[in-house]
Amino acid sequence: MAGIEITYVLLGGLAIALLIAAITDLKSRTIGNKLNAVIALGAPLWWWASGLTLWPGVAWQIGFAALVFAICCGLFAIRQMGGGDVKLLTALALWIPPMPFLKLVVIMAIVGGALTIVFGAAHIMRRRKDRIAIPYGLAIAIAGLWVLGTEQLGQVPAVSGML
Numbered sequence: 739m740a741g742i743e744i745t746y747v748l749l750g751g752l753a754i755a756l757l758i759a760a761i762t763d764l765k766s767r768t769i770g771n772k773l774n775a776v777i778a779l780g781a782p783l784w785w786w787a788s789g790l791t792l793w794p795g796v797a798w799q800i801g802f803a804a805l806v807f808a809i810c811c812g813l814f815a816i817r818q819m820g821g822g823d824v825k826l827l828t829a830l831a832l833w834i835p836p837m838p839f840l841k842l843v844v845i846m847a848i849v850g851g852a853l854t855i856v857f858g859a860a861h862i863m864r865r866r867k868d869r870i871a872i873p874y875g876l877a878i879a880i881a882g883l884w885v886l887g888t889e890q891l892g893q894v895p896a897v898s899g900m901l
Contacts, residue, residue, distance in 0.1 A: 751780060752833060753886055756879040759826055763875025769822030774829050781832035788808045802832035802839070823874050830882055838889035845881035850874055 755777050773849050785796050807828040813819040831839055853873050861870045 748784050756882045760876045760879035763873040769826050769875045776826040777829035784833055803828050806831040814883045825868045826878050838885050842885045845884050847875045849880045852879035890896050
């Protein structure tokens with residue numbers, strides 16, 4: 739296990755990356771491949787820093803991320819999810835264990851529903867007829883930050899000793 743400082747730096751870096759994803763998706767309705775790659779490539783550092791074992795720990799995270807990717811690809815195929823959202827959720831699945839990830843999905847759905855109502859109302863008020871583009875990366879980022887704050891920080895030894 740690495741030092742506590744590295745753990746905080748990695749979680750801080752992930753939080754910053756999620757904020758960037760939210761802002762870019764809000765502005766341009768895209769989440770860049772480079773940003774998703776940085777998040778995914780940071781996961782092995784997180785595994786090392788948090789003391790995750792290769793077997794079954796790392797193998798389980800990779801398998802879980804593959805499952806998330808497969809499900810999200812299905813949603814992408816039926817045009818219910820954007821490609822950047824698929825990659826962002828898959829990259830987060832490398833960092834977050836399955837049960838906290840389920841919490842992320844629930845929070846993401848609630849925030850995404852609220853965003854849909856707000857953007858839908860704005861769309862109707864402007865009397866637009868085209869398809870509504872919901873920046874779902876914002877919902878993913880909010881949910882990811884929520885889980886980081888409530889679940890991941892509890893795994894950091896110095897923090898969990900204080901709780």
